[in-house]
Amino acid sequence: MVISFSFSGNVAGQSPQRQAYNKGKYRLLPPCPVTCRKACHKMFTQDHREIINDNYWCLSFGERRIWLDGHILIKPVIARAQAALDHMRSHTLIYHLTKEDGSKITVCKKMFLHTLGLKTDGTVTEFVKSKLGNTSSLTETSDKRGKAEPRNKSDWEKIRAPYQWIPPTSKPLHS
Numbered sequence: 312m313v314i315s316f317s318f319s320g321n322v323a324g325q326s327p328q329r330q331a332y333n334k335g336k337y338r339l340l341p342p343c344p345v346t347c348r349k350a351c352h353k354m355f356t357q358d359h360r361e362i363i364n365d366n367y368w369c370l371s372f373g374e375r376r377i378w379l380d381g382h383i384l385i386k387p388v389i390a391r392a393q394a395a396l397d398h399m400r401s402h403t404l405i406y407h408l409t410k411e412d413g414s415k416i417t418v419c420k421k422m423f424l425h426t427l428g429l430k431t432d433g434t435v436t437e438f439v440k441s442k443l444g445n446t447s448s449l450t451e452t453s454d455k456r457g458k459a460e461p462r463n464k465s466d467w468e469k470i471r472a473p474y475q476w477i478p479p480t481s482k483p484l485h486s
């Protein structure tokens with residue numbers, strides 16, 4: 312049996328079939344209700360929302376991430392460490408859509424998701440998680456490196472040096 316791999320398609324981008332599939336799956340959903348405090352429906356015509364949806368689903372996965380990055384503002388509310396302790400949300404999300412003239416308008420979450428044809432906020436949650444995850448690990452690493460750790464660590468190593476044969480976490484054998 313011969314197994315063959317096809318590399319003819321654009322691996323990083325999206326095949327036309329995939330695009331057609333996405334467009335069918337993520338059709339434009341109704342705008343937010345007219346009672347919305349941001350009055351999003353006044354800013355965006357159905358036609359223009361259709362264009363935004365279309366453009367978005369023509370993008371590759373990576374490009375969609377970049378698009379989300381340009382349209383969702385993650386605004387910190389309180390320090391992340393404190394938020395984790397208090398089991399609170401440390402950030403609030405501000406959604407934008409681009410008008411015909413290129414200006415970015417703040418819209419409500421429902422308008423944002425529905426324009427992209429998303430029924431749930433799973434995609435956004437995923438995006439925010441990966442974004443915050445990356446930033447926090449970078450910050451933590453650079454903080455430690457920039458501050459006391461190297462000196463403390465070498466001091467610690469000096470102290471420990473003669474006893475290094477003891478595995479760091481092991482308890483004494485006879486206790």
Ligand SMILES: [Zn+2]
Pocket residue numbers: 343344347348349350351352418419420421422
């Ligand atoms: Zn709205």
